[in-house]
Amino acid sequence: GAVVSQHPSWVICKSGTSVKIECRSLDFQATTMFWYRQFPKQSLMLMATSNEGSKATYEQGVEKDKFLINHASLTLSTLTVTSAHPEDSSFYICSASPRIDRGYEQYFGPGTRLTVT
Amino acid sequence: AQSVTQLDSQVPVFEEAPVELRCNYSSSVSVYLFWYVQYPNQGLQLLLKYLSGSTLVKGINGFEAEFNKSQTSFHLRKPSVHISDTAEYFCAVSVREWLKGGKLIFGQGTELSVKP
Numbered sequence: 085g086a087v088v089s090q091h092p093s094w095v096i097c098k099s100g101t102s103v104k105i106e107c108r109s110l111d112f113q114a115t116t117m118f119w120y121r122q123f124p125k126q127s128l129m130l131m132a133t134s135n136e137g138s139k140a141t142y143e144q145g146v147e148k149d150k151f152l153i154n155h156a157s158l159t160l161s162t163l164t165v166t167s168a169h170p171e172d173s174s175f176y177i178c179s180a181s182p183r184i185d186r187g188y189e190q191y192f193g194p195g196t197r198l199t200v201t
Numbered sequence: 202a203q204s205v206t207q208l209d210s211q212v213p214v215f216e217e218a219p220v221e222l223r224c225n226y227s228s229s230v231s232v233y234l235f236w237y238v239q240y241p242n243q244g245l246q247l248l249l250k251y252l253s254g255s256t257l258v259k260g261i262n263g264f265e266a267e268f269n270k271s272q273t274s275f276h277l278r279k280p281s282v283h284i285s286d287t288a289e290y291f292c293a294v295s296v297r298e299w300l301k302g303g304k305l306i307f308g309q310g311t312e313l314s315v316k317p
Contacts, residue, residue: 088244116303125210127307128245128291177244187303188233188295192244
């Protein structure tokens with residue numbers, strides 16, 4: 085149980101276009117979802133936290149207008165990278181928590197590799 | 202501010218040998234500590250966590266870690282590794298104000314490579 089999927093697993097887009105990444109909790113309801121960014125050989129950096137039906141809370145330094153997060157249902161969150169540029173190329177990972185009082189209990193998706201050309 | 206340092210980026214080891222993956226943290230307040238494992242093409246999985254109580258924490262797959270407050274460390278150990286333990290391992294820290302909301306700070310990761 086506690087499976088989180090991401091789609092697509094990899095995507096290539098041209099500079100200036102937008103790309104959407106989906107994160108789904110397959111067998112549980114996710115009260116909270118998290119989006120991370122990982123550069124090669126570096127740690128996961130938390131970008132934002134979202135609760136179903138609420139606006140996402142972004143970490144300091146993360147452009148909310150560039151990285152649009154929508155947590156439309158208890159099983160789906162989306163991350164849209166708007167007007168992507170090569171520096172946005174990275175590995176994006178989502179996680180989901182079924183417990184609103186235990187956000188540290190997170191189940192992670194396999195990640196999405198974004199390459200902007 | 203909190204931070205996590207994993208001292209080794211790569212750890213090669215032979216099968217059935219013991220292994221220790223090192224993790225040190227920095228925080229001015231009490232911490233909660235986690236180890237995650239990431240197998241190729243899979244999401245991170247929780248190996249073990251320290252929230253309170255005994256400083257020696259046992260996790261899945263035969264791993265254990267010891268919280269050492271004086272040395273600000275949370276090293277991961279396994280007495281005898283298998284080929285299947287080959288993966289990336291991440292140490293993470295949280296603090297009380299973040300714990301409920303789920304905010305975690307991750308280390309850079311340690312690539313464990315088990316050779317036959």
